[in-house]
Amino acid sequence: MEKKPFYHLFPGDLALTCGTWSCNFTCPWCQNWEISKCPPQPDLGFGYTTPEEFVRMAQEEGCQGVSLSFNEPTLLLEWAVDLFPLAKRAGLHTTFVTNGYMGEEALEVLVAAGLDGANVDWKGGPAAVQKFCGADFEVVVKNSRFLKRHGVHVEVTTLIIPGVNEDEGTLRFLAERIREELGSTTPWHVTRYFPAYQFRAPPTPISLLEKAKEIGEATGLRFVYVGNVPGHPGQNTYCPGCKALLIERDGLSLVASHISANVCPRCRDGLPIRFHIEK
Ligand code: SF4
Secondary structure, eight states, X not given: OTTTTOSXXXXXXXXXXXXXXXXXXXXXXXTTHHHHTSOOOGGGSOXXXXXXXXXXXXXXXXXXXXXXXXXXXXXXXXXXXHHHHHHHHTTOEEEEEEXXXXXXXXXXXXXXXXXXXEEEEOOSOHHHIIIIIOSOHHHHHHHHHHHHHTTOEEEEEEEEOTTTTOSHHHHHHHHHHHHHHHOTTSOEEEEEOOOBTTBOSOOOOHHHHHHHHHHHHHTTOSOEEEESOTTOGGGSEEOTTTOOEEEEEETTEEEEESOSSSBOTTTOOBOOOBOSOOO
């Protein structure tokens, strides 16, 4: 779950994850461009896996959940809608890592199929999203809000890219919209970009990620995380009330958890972290 990243949903759990090819966005920095920027390639030997087989594989691997990620999972909508009820019946949780760009009917069927959580990419301000991704930022916001209102756990990720979305005004704008639309306890992951696909700008300076975290927190977000920087303390969860260290992470893994329920053991402040799937 930490790799997705989901930090407030089933911490430390394993989710068997799949993706396919292609995407409905045009991001020129795509970190998964080897699969998102090409059509399906059946000749590579990856056969079709049925939802039933996938659930069985997840159980055999000792996973607690299933997830769709890597390229845009909306391209696998019908498969996801078949998979999720089977997964839920098997006691597994279900998640999507998505650009949040789909119609309302797609959201409705995902919610009805039992989607537990979505990490939605908010890639930048409206002009950058239009220019680089070929998309309407407000649709992503509207869809994130729809998921939240329908009981889906939502976290937001922004890959911080120099020259695209790193200026103070954009970061403040994004943080304010997350707070207004999804609430101040929504986790915001500000993650480090590395050159990929058509983008050759150098990797995001770590100081810029720290600045983004500061701006997010100053705007009122209670959980802003620095991502793609192994060893950085900004990956950890601290109680926003008493600052106690609650969950330690490194890289893509949970290292230690000092809580097992959604309350701070030191100051008893409530924490918006979901630990277990309801039976
Ligand atoms: S939405 Fe994600 S997978 Fe699609 S092009 Fe953009 S970064 Fe790549």
